[in-house]
Amino acid sequence: MALILIVDDRATNREFLVTLLGYSGHRLLEAADGAEALQIAHAEKPDLIITDILMPHMDGFEFVGRLRRDPVISATRVIFYTGNYAAHESEALALRCGAIRILSKPCEPQAILSAVHDALESGGGYEPRPLPEHFDRDHLYLVTEKLSTKVSENEQLTELCETAERFVDDVSHEFRTPLTVIQGYCAALNDGLAGPVNSQQQEFLHIVLDRTRDLAQMVDDLLDSSKLRAGSLRVDRREHDVESILAPVRVTLDAKAMANRVRFHEEIEPGVPHVFADAEKAGRVILNLVINAIKFSPEGGDVTLSVRAGESGDIRFSVSDHGPGIAAENLSLIFERFKQVGDQRRSSTNGFGLGLSIVKELVALNLGRVDVHSEVGKGSTFSFTLPIMDWESILSRFIENNAGGVDSDNSISILRVVPKRGVPDDIRSLIVCSSLPRDLVLEIAADDSFLVLGLSSDPVQWVQRLRQPGSYPGQDAIEFDLETIGSWAYPAELEAARAVILENLQEAQHA
Numbered sequence: 001m002a003l004i005l006i007v008d009d010r011a012t013n014r015e016f017l018v019t020l021l022g023y024s025g026h027r028l029l030e031a032a033d034g035a036e037a038l039q040i041a042h043a044e045k046p047d048l049i050i051t052d053i054l055m056p057h058m059d060g061f062e063f064v065g066r067l068r069r070d071p072v073i074s075a076t077r078v079i080f081y082t083g084n085y086a087a088h089e090s091e092a093l094a095l096r097c098g099a100i101r102i103l104s105k106p107c108e109p110q111a112i113l114s115a116v117h118d119a120l121e122s123g124g125g126y127e128p129r130p131l132p133e134h135f136d137r138d139h140l141y142l143v144t145e146k147l148s149t150k151v152s153e154n155e156q157l158t159e160l161c162e163t164a165e166r167f168v169d170d171v172s173h174e175f176r177t178p179l180t181v182i183q184g185y186c187a188a189l190n191d192g193l194a195g196p197v198n199s200q201q202q203e204f205l206h207i208v209l210d211r212t213r214d215l216a217q218m219v220d221d222l223l224d225s226s227k228l229r230a231g232s233l234r235v236d237r238r239e240h241d242v243e244s245i246l247a248p249v250r251v252t253l254d255a256k257a258m259a260n261r262v263r264f265h266e267e268i269e270p271g272v273p274h275v276f277a278d279a280e281k282a283g284r285v286i287l288n289l290v291i292n293a294i295k296f297s298p299e300g301g302d303v304t305l306s307v308r309a310g311e312s313g314d315i316r317f318s319v320s321d322h323g324p325g326i327a328a329e330n331l332s333l334i335f336e337r338f339k340q341v342g343d344q345r346r347s348s349t350n351g352f353g354l355g356l357s358i359v360k361e362l363v364a365l366n367l368g369r370v371d372v373h374s375e376v377g378k379g380s381t382f383s384f385t386l387p388i389m390d391w392e393s394i395l396s397r398f399i400e401n402n403a404g405g406v407d408s409d410n411s412i413s414i415l416r417v418v419p420k421r422g423v424p425d426d427i428r429s430l431i432v433c434s435s436l437p438r439d440l441v442l443e444i445a446a447d448d449s450f451l452v453l454g455l456s457s458d459p460v461q462w463v464q465r466l467r468q469p470g471s472y473p474g475q476d477a478i479e480f481d482l483e484t485i486g487s488w489a490y491p492a493e494l495e496a497a498r499a500v501i502l503e504n505l506q507e508a509q510h511a
Helices: 011-022 034-044 060-069 088-096 109-120 135-190 199-230 242-259 279-296 355-365 391-403 424-434 459-467 494-508
Strands: 003-007 027-031 048-051 077-082 099-104 238-240 263-268 275-277 302-309 315-320 370-375 379-386 411-421 440-444 449-456 479-489
Touching (some): 003 011, 011 027, 011 109, 034 048, 048 109, 060 077, 077 109, 099 109, 135 199, 199 242, 199 279, 199 355, 238 242, 242 263, 242 275, 242 279, 242 302, 275 379, 279 302, 279 315, 279 355, 279 379, 355 370, 355 379, 391 494, 411 424, 411 459, 411 494, 424 449, 449 494, 459 479
Parallel strands (some): 003 027, 003 048, 048 077, 077 099, 263 302
Antiparallel strands (some): 315 379, 370 379, 411 479
């Protein structure tokens, strides 16, 4: 039996070949890239190498080129197994560097076994001879052409994504208008403004209103999902009391509970500290969680929204129901986009499966955390946190929530925006519109200025984004100075950044 080296940067591809060829009794070696493969080939001198072409750092052509230039292993037989280079030029180049066969992914197992058998039985290895004179030039040309094609494909894909996002936005906005009209007329009829309404008519109107609210919620989910993926969602975090977050959504929640014949309760701990959040986004999270709990609850069931100070200094919002619960194996899936689990929903409650994925992202944008505890047959409790109005806590949450998506070459930057002309609220709106969703915009009461805190791999570009014209209606009436307070490498200068940022944030304590 032969010694065969498998070279592929994808572990699943290597595993497939190792398993398949292992049944034939061959001894298999693996390498994740060309550099590692050259070391193994030089040390082990395999009878056959099966290699991918498109790999990071060193592609298959360069790998085989170096293999042929090493007199110790230059005669090693090679099969290319690839899904990225099927054009005539790449096939010609593969043959010129001495490849015995080119197999295209995906490939039938029997075809792979036959190719390996033929390669091993061909008698002797590849006869060493110098690489063609223009091999490196042709290789470079092929790689450049492939890169150009990929760039073109990515540009087309970006354009298609932008078109799709615009389509979703346009359709969603078009849906909003008739839905608002339907809700308005139904409410007017229900209130008797067009004449007396009997009990059966009132019941029908309640059903229409409830389904219209469901549709409006789905439209909001589509809009939020589209903007979140595009990074264009406007996020304006400020100091709020809990009541200012609950008040705008309470009517909708009460109506939904009544329509589903479910009892809805609130348990608000007295004296709960103020939170730092985008109130509208926090309200959207509460709407999603409570409406979800109501949909899962049986008639006559109870859904409870509780708000209390958490152990870590955050404020915890919890929504509990006594519905069917969620199996443990599904808990890790429910926050994925378009994912719906379980089969115990009422037929009228199906949506897009976006609600909980949006909840997770909106909570993160509000510097909080979301979790769920559930037991099949007993119900579920979904909880999320918001930071209290304390600058040290806010900064810690900001760093924690953003650290997972920050590259090692990113920076933490802080800017000061000093208004010179214009209404303060308009200036704040301009800054919020020009900032990324995860940036913090903070008011300083002492001089009506603003601090803007963000994570960026290019602080200069980050500053230019705030100066970009045309991002806010009436921007011509606004004028401000922009000062860079500091920029620190992440994570090397994190502690130095924290000290300076906190020093500046203390000024905003009474904003």
